[in-house]
Amino acid sequence: MSAAGARIGVVTFPGTLDDRDAARAVRLAGAEPVALWHADADLHGVDAVILPGGFSYGDYLRCGAIARFAPVMTEVVDAARGGLPVLGICNGFQILCEAHLLPGALIRNDHQRFICRDQQLRVVNDSTAWTSDLEAGQVITIPLKNGEGGFVADDATLDRLEGEGQVVFRYEGLNPNGSLRDIAGVSNERGNVVGLMPHPEHAVEPGFGPDMGGAPRAGTDGLRLFTSVIGSLVNA
Amino acid sequence: MGRIVVEVMPKPEILDPQGKAVAGALPRLGLEQFTGVRQGKRFELSVEGQVTDELLAAARQAAETALSNPIIEDVVGVYDADGAR
Numbered sequence: 001m002s003a004a005g006a007r008i009g010v011v012t013f014p015g016t017l018d019d020r021d022a023a024r025a026v027r028l029a030g031a032e033p034v035a036l037w038h039a040d041a042d043l044h045g046v047d048a049v050i051l052p053g054g055f056s057y058g059d060y061l062r063c064g065a066i067a068r069f070a071p072v073m074t075e076v077v078d079a080a081r082g083g084l085p086v087l088g089i090c091n092g093f094q095i096l097c098e099a100h101l102l103p104g105a106l107i108r109n110d111h112q113r114f115i116c117r118d119q120q121l122r123v124v125n126d127s128t129a130w131t132s133d134l135e136a137g138q139v140i141t142i143p144l145k146n147g148e149g150g151f152v153a154d155d156a157t158l159d160r161l162e163g164e165g166q167v168v169f170r171y172e173g174l175n176p177n178g179s180l181r182d183i184a185g186v187s188n189e190r191g192n193v194v195g196l197m198p199h200p201e202h203a204v205e206p207g208f209g210p211d212m213g214g215a216p217r218a219g220t221d222g223l224r225l226f227t228s229v230i231g232s233l234v235n236a
Numbered sequence: 237m238g239r240i241v242v243e244v245m246p247k248p249e250i251l252d253p254q255g256k257a258v259a260g261a262l263p264r265l266g267l268e269q270f271t272g273v274r275q276g277k278r279f280e281l282s283v284e285g286q287v288t289d290e291l292l293a294a295a296r297q298a299a300e301t302a303l304s305n306p307i308i309e310d311v312v313g314v315y316d317a318d319g320a321r
Binding site for chain 2: 061062065069076092097098105107108109111112150152153154178
């Protein structure tokens, strides 16, 4: 498969905000975005799925808790168990945790406030479907914006995640939300499902990304997540 | 019409920033007796007719699969709102 042939689905739930940005990131990375609808139990043959950020179902009950029961999620869960690459960003990460595709849970920020900043992340695992174009140890900068981004799990689960290489990103410089062990993103055991709180889709185009040193809004580090999955599809 | 109450609380070891914020506000009302506050959720499930054991079992299932997330929360009560606890 060529990069241009890769079709990447972007799911829209009621209350999703960042589906357009995610679709644009897919296009800038060189693949074709495919809009998927929460009520449609059909993935339309896509090669990967992105659950974008926002406030699905108004964050009612718990963040991501109601989206998990949407018809499209039954298909996403089945396909993910079969190896389909799935990326959950922010609210998408919360949905993947609620759907038990990823371990742990996200709770309200420890400082009780919404936070929006350009956030440095250290890449911990560069062998997942979504991080193969990054390098372990590398520091990237992408925007972060959340009110309930505190990653929690019990100690045994955290030890297992560290031991099995399922910690994908760690907050660097500052832990913005009280996440345990500075964890910003995790994967499933197989590495095809990745979730993270910060927003790679907001750092894909010069002029619209985070400030990078002396270069305002120049950051495009987020693009690498999207090119990674295209690479993993081409090489599959 | 019967009603079943489901009560969910954050696990004791999980940080509860909302409860902490409430605990910080009470002394400003002059209420300084309380050493801590934990904030949870109460759901009321309405049913046709009387609350039966079967309905309570279904409510327990709802509590454990949707109304709570077992990683961060405990279901601390499932009971008939009008019955004996």
